[in-house]
Amino acid sequence: MLLRSRFRGWRRTRPFWAGALLVLAGAELLVVPLSPVTVLVSLGLGGLAALGIGLALIAAGLFLWFLPSARHYVSVNALILSVLSFAATNLGGFLVGTGLGIAGSAMGFGWVPRRTPPGGGKALAVALLPVLLVTAPPSAGRAEAAGRAPAAAVPPSVTATRFAPRGFTLAGVGDVPTADGPLKVLVLRMRAAELSDYRLTTHNGRGELSLAARSLELRGQVTLYLTRFRGCLEGVLCLTFSPDALPVPPVVPPFVFMTEVTAEQALVTADVIRADGLGLRALPGV
Incomplete structure (x- = not known):
């Protein structure tokens, strides 16, 4: 029984x-x-x-x-x-x-998980501790971002028609410093990534700066710090990810890709960044 x-x-x-x-x-x-x-x-x-x-x-x-x-x-x-x-x-x-x-x-x-009963959160945390230690060491994202230059208080927006990562892992949630205080972000790591029809737009009081490329390739210790990420898995199902909603596994198989990608990108680091058809355009503020 x-x-x-x-x-x-x-x-x-x-x-x-x-x-x-x-x-x-x-x-x-x-x-x-x-x-x-x-x-x-x-x-x-x-x-x-x-x-x-x-x-x-x-x-x-x-x-x-x-x-x-x-x-x-x-x-x-x-x-x-x-x-x-x-x-x-x-x-x-x-x-x-x-x-x-x-x-x-x-x-x-x-399926939606049932609410954790009072006192059950501690047991759940103990059960998940080994997984968290393997996939995302505590404060890993915060420690990495802390040593970098402050990011923009308003993250630039990014769009791409296709995003194909290789060796993708979800490192966890961290903070990046900004002039207005810490910014909570998703920390994504991968060996390489390819983006098609890439466009990044920064926003400030003086206007916008838009950087576009037909294709963008990131290689070698690629890390993305995102406050929001939306795309269609395999071009079929569209999902939105944020630091408060992580409907993805710790490790993603290499054949996965996403289409119709939009994101808010606080920081990005890579050993090699290669762009094809790069263009830059400044738009004055209204």
Whole structure:
């Protein structure tokens, strides 16, 4: 009875049934190509695709169980894989795998955690401490930014039609100094990043300064300090990230990209910055 009670409590703190549906969807895609119905199912490219997508959906379900904070990102990619399975595999496991995957993805994305009961915050912090120590050492962003020149009190706005990072990690939340006091920012690190149709606009009382480039490449220890970031994952689902809302996992696979990007960028550092078609334009204040 005690074990059952503990399992029920654990299940209610994560999108359990969404993860279960994704695991079932992946298992169904794995089983169908290995079934004896050789007349209907081919073990060629469709079978290999079913194995890959099936394993990925099972992994997505396990992520929802054991890393529920990453549910938005995981659910979006699971949805894409579920839809892709219809064309890439044997009709998505005869529609069963595709249907289970879509349902699990929708449930995972829409799941909302229950409010932490009084006194439960301490236990939650203890449980998450190992993850935080690995992915974002305490005050890491604040320590880095503290040694840099003050940023603008009003962060410049950035737009890009496509943002493709490599080796992307969410380092946490930190502060950057400004003339008006510390500014709370997201700290994002990556090995490299490519942006298309990049435009940065600064704002002050004397006017605006706009810098544009057809493409911008950042390489080597790239760090972005952002107060707001909005984009469409895989060009499908548009999300907004801020220091107070982090619907992303600590580590992002290298194939992920975002479109229709808008951001408020306090600082950016990189070993190499390469621009193609760079232009600068000043607009006087009204």
